[in-house]
Amino acid sequence: DAMVIQNPRYQVTQFGKPVTLSCSQTLNHNVMYWYQQKSSQAPKLLFHYYDKDFNNEADTPDNFQSRRPNTSFCFLDIRSPGLGDAAMYLCATSSSGTVYEQYFGPGTRLTVT
């Protein structure tokens, strides 16, 4: 009964080679988030979708883009990965109108060679 699914769990890409990480959810939540978590650090919000509305954090690099083709799926595109983009990428969902928790996926660990 997986609720937030991230594929792949581990991704290796080459410096400068575009990569896409995917997230899907079975909760029918209208809000989806992408976080970047570097080693031994706290998760940092990159952007979120409120329904179809895209909200970018002010300090998220232009190198990071996102797509949400429907309620269930959300993608994180890194156009030209650098060594500094190696991190765990966490997808999360929540339902608007509540103050309760975000549900996180297991994350995708990205390695850049």
Added chain:
Amino acid sequence: AQKITQTQPGMFVQEKEAVTLDCTYDTSDPSYGLFWYKQPSSGEMIFLIYQGSYDQQNATEGRYSLNFQKARKSANLVISASQLGDSAMYFCAMSPDGTNNAGNMLTFGGGTRLMVKP
């Protein structure tokens, strides 16, 4: 802007004993939510407990309780009867009141690594 501070990078606790993980926060929002998440080595963030800023009573969820002291801006997590499986990173987080329908953006603290000794 919201800020969360966790001053304990790492802590040890003996199995079956209670442990308190500290969290202080700063915000200018009139209402807000406070959360604790557990992150095992597998990476997934697991929700533990939630406290609303206007809640009169401290939140409890099984072995977890949140010691909320609004005047001191602290939201410490208390884990009773520690188990070996409690060994993990623990993050305190806060968000603006989610009922404004703008999403529920979380700001995380730096985390505390808890290690439970047998």
